[in-house]
Amino acid sequence: xxxxxxxxxxxxxxxxxxxxxxxxxxxxxxxxxxxxxxxxxxxxxxxxxxxxxxxxxxxxxxxxxxxxxxxxxxxxxxxxxxxxxxxxxxxxxxxxxxxxxxxxxxxxxxxxxxxxxxxxxxxxxxxxxxxxxxxxxxxxxxxxxxxxxxxxxxxxxxxxxxxxxxxxxxxxxxxxxxxxxxxxxxxxxxxxxxxxxxxxxxxxxxxxxxxxxxxxxxxxxxxxxxxxxxxxxxxxxxxxxxxxxxxxxxxxxx
Amino acid sequence: xxxxxxxxxxxxxxxxxxxxxxxxxxxxxxxxxxxxxxxxxxxxxxxxxxxxxxxxxxxxxxxxxxxxxxxxxxxxxxxxxxxxxxxxxxxxxxxxxxxxxxxxxxxxxxxxxxxxxxxxxxxxxxxxxxxxxxxxxxxxxxxxxxxxxxxxxxxxxxxxxxxxxxxxxxxxxxxxxxxxxxxxxxxxxxxxxxxxxxxxxxxxxxxxxxxxxxxxxxxxxxxxxxxxxxxxxxxxxxxxxxxxxxxxxxxxxx
DNA sequence: ATGTCTTTGTGAACGCGTGCACAAAGATGG
DNA sequence: CCATCTTTGTGCACGCGTTCACAAAGACAT
Ligand SMILES: NC(=O)c1ccc[n+]([C@@H]2O[C@H](COP(=O)([O-])OP(=O)(O)OC[C@H]3O[C@@H](n4cnc5c(N)ncnc54)[C@H](O)[C@@H]3O)[C@@H](O)[C@H]2O)c1
Ligand SMILES: NC(=O)c1ccc[n+]([C@@H]2O[C@H](COP(=O)([O-])OP(=O)(O)OC[C@H]3O[C@@H](n4cnc5c(N)ncnc54)[C@H](O)[C@@H]3O)[C@@H](O)[C@H]2O)c1
Numbered sequence: 001x002x003x004x005x006x007x008x009x010x011x012x013x014x015x016x017x018x019x020x021x022x023x024x025x026x027x028x029x030x031x032x033x034x035x036x037x038x039x040x041x042x043x044x045x046x047x048x049x050x051x052x053x054x055x056x057x058x059x060x061x062x063x064x065x066x067x068x069x070x071x072x073x074x075x076x077x078x079x080x081x082x083x084x085x086x087x088x089x090x091x092x093x094x095x096x097x098x099x100x101x102x103x104x105x106x107x108x109x110x111x112x113x114x115x116x117x118x119x120x121x122x123x124x125x126x127x128x129x130x131x132x133x134x135x136x137x138x139x140x141x142x143x144x145x146x147x148x149x150x151x152x153x154x155x156x157x158x159x160x161x162x163x164x165x166x167x168x169x170x171x172x173x174x175x176x177x178x179x180x181x182x183x184x185x186x187x188x189x190x191x192x193x194x195x196x197x198x199x200x201x202x203x204x205x206x207x208x209x210x211x212x213x214x215x216x217x218x219x220x221x222x223x224x225x226x227x228x229x230x231x232x233x234x235x236x237x238x239x240x241x242x243x244x245x246x247x248x249x250x251x252x253x254x
Numbered sequence: 255x256x257x258x259x260x261x262x263x264x265x266x267x268x269x270x271x272x273x274x275x276x277x278x279x280x281x282x283x284x285x286x287x288x289x290x291x292x293x294x295x296x297x298x299x300x301x302x303x304x305x306x307x308x309x310x311x312x313x314x315x316x317x318x319x320x321x322x323x324x325x326x327x328x329x330x331x332x333x334x335x336x337x338x339x340x341x342x343x344x345x346x347x348x349x350x351x352x353x354x355x356x357x358x359x360x361x362x363x364x365x366x367x368x369x370x371x372x373x374x375x376x377x378x379x380x381x382x383x384x385x386x387x388x389x390x391x392x393x394x395x396x397x398x399x400x401x402x403x404x405x406x407x408x409x410x411x412x413x414x415x416x417x418x419x420x421x422x423x424x425x426x427x428x429x430x431x432x433x434x435x436x437x438x439x440x441x442x443x444x445x446x447x448x449x450x451x452x453x454x455x456x457x458x459x460x461x462x463x464x465x466x467x468x469x470x471x472x473x474x475x476x477x478x479x480x481x482x483x484x485x486x487x488x489x490x491x492x493x494x495x496x497x498x499x500x501x502x503x504x505x506x507x508x
Numbered sequence: 509a510t511g512t513c514t515t516t517g518t519g520a521a522c523g524c525g526t527g528c529a530c531a532a533a534g535a536t537g538g
Numbered sequence: 539c540c541a542t543c544t545t546t547g548t549g550c551a552c553g554c555g556t557t558c559a560c561a562a563a564g565a566c567a568t
Contacts, residue, residue, distance in 0.1 A: 025463040052444035071516040071563045089470030103361040110357045182465040190306035198468045209279040211436040216343030325533045325546040
């Protein structure tokens with residue numbers, strides 16, 4: 001999971017579990033697709049399949065929002081779209097700033113999926129004087145000197161960090177000091193923030209490493225299965241060479 | 255967490271919990287930084303702080319890998335780097351293909367963080383004939399006609415999908431049919447894959463929506479606190495207007 | 509009005525992940 | 539060799555999330 005929130009102690013938000021909140025956008029996307037096809041109602045079973053989750057889980061998730069279904073029929077699509085949107089706070093517009101307009105920042109700025117759900121790119125900010133004034137995705141890049149002013153004037157509370165990792169923490173600090181209370185961080189850095197500020201991270205490298213782990217495991221199992229079938233007699237030795245600490249490391253501990 | 259793996263039933267990989275696996279890359283990053291500063295050993299407390307986790311959790315995580323620490327001293331940095339790398343399968347090179355070389359695909363191709371950890375961009379693939387032959391990040395984009403051949407010849411088992419959502423499933427199907435068993439999906443689509451194939455997704459839009467939820471909650475709490483202090487008498491009415499289903503929806507169910 | 513049939517909403521059981529707290533291990537100094 | 543001090547490794551308890559399974563609710567037909 002490319003995610004990681006920072007600190008949310010006893011105060012679980014009005015009883016809606018975090019795991020449920022994380023799935024609401026998934027339901028919303030599936031419901032929006034149904035809505036566009038003018039489907040009036042949908043059962044938990046159908047919607048769960050579309051969202052790729054268990055139907056019991058979906059029903060329990062919805063039960064935290066209230067009793068919005070009709071037994072024997074299902075859920076009213078339009079009504080649910082509205083309820084979930086409201087719950088997620090998407091009935092209002094959220095101005096967002098992107099800091100660090102390089103490869104990734106520019107790609108994000110060009111991404112149409114932002115605006116479609118109540119998020120509006122209020123400003124693009126970069127420290128490079130060469131970038132200032134340039135148009136990216138139809139928006140003029142502004143120099144980071146004016147960061148505080150930009151945040152303040154646009155009432156921005158959500159910031160996206162796509163700077164190099166080395167400066168991510170200081171950019172984060174400035175954003176927080178300027179009033180930003182939610183940060184989406186693409187830099188491979190552990191950000192520390194004061195209480196009350198949410199940080200989520202998207203880390204490509206971590207995702208790939210997790211995939212590699214499972215990939216290796218699959219390859220290993222395959223090899224084991226083959227070896228096991230071919231030469232059962234050597235099993236003891238094989239196992240010894242493959243155990244948790246069987247390999248001789250390149251570097252030994254002191 | 256912008257994540258979501260697909261199906262992993264009873265077979266928990268050699269007893270290493272999924273949550274632990276997801277943190278190993280985090281530890282590895284922190285350890286690599288220490289290694290570059292030639293720090294010989296590190297305590298669980300220090301390393302946990304650097305990785306942004308609880309020290310007990312870190313020790314428990316490491317205990318799944320084996321007893322690699324020394325009581326009273328801590329962990330040997332180089333040794334741990336090696337052990338975690340080996341566990342994650344990063345001691346071998348993983349050829350990766352990126353399919354869909356648009357804004358995002360190009361940004362990923364240009365990203366240096368790939369190669370640094372055993373991942374090698376083996377090929378860039380796009381369906382647009384205009385793209386074919388063009389150089390992106392020093393690699394020639396190839397047309398998707400040759401997808402199967404490319405996968406096969408390079409022994410690719412990890413694929414990254416950065417195509418528009420509408421074609422993501424069919425691209426996924428082709429990748430899987432060609433032999434890819436791990437997929438990192440950036441398209442906002444629920445991919446269905448056969449057993450034995452891992453899918454992880456990175457979904458920017460979901461991350462923002464989760465942030466918006468908490469942001470709204472913070473704003474609401476603030477408003478409630480103010481209102482509560484200012485006018486306790488109106489509390490009952492206020493509460494009624496703010497309850498789980500207090501708002502009148504734009505669309506009513508049938 | 510009554511019965512049937514579909515589907516929700518949820519009680520309950522279970523398993524996983526987290527964090528506390530501490531005994532054991534080993535380093536270090538005398 | 540012994541005492542002290544640091545830090546690991548883990549037993550244990552707790553809470554969250556998931557899933558099963560079913561009673562209750564309502565639609566719909568007769
Ligand atoms: N490109 C990817 O696919 C990718 C993938 C995963 C993670 N990342 C991470 O995302 C971040 C950005 O990646 P990128 O490839 O776009 O890098 P990049 O070098 O292309 O862009 C970084 C931008 O940040 C700007 N910048 C530097 N310091 C700044 C500051 N103090 N304030 C404001 N702006 C500043 C630079 O001028 C530059 O335009 C990096 O941390 C990278 O590790 C990128
Ligand atoms: N750009 C972002 O920041 C961003 C953020 C979140 C999600 N996404 C998602 O990532 C995906 C890519 O986004 P983008 O902005 O790069 O889009 P894009 O339109 O710039 O790029 C898509 C590329 O895919 C290629 N393509 C289309 N069909 C293909 C096929 N069948 N086989 C191979 N290639 C094909 C197109 O030729 C194009 O080059 C989209 O699904 C988008 O929703 C993008």
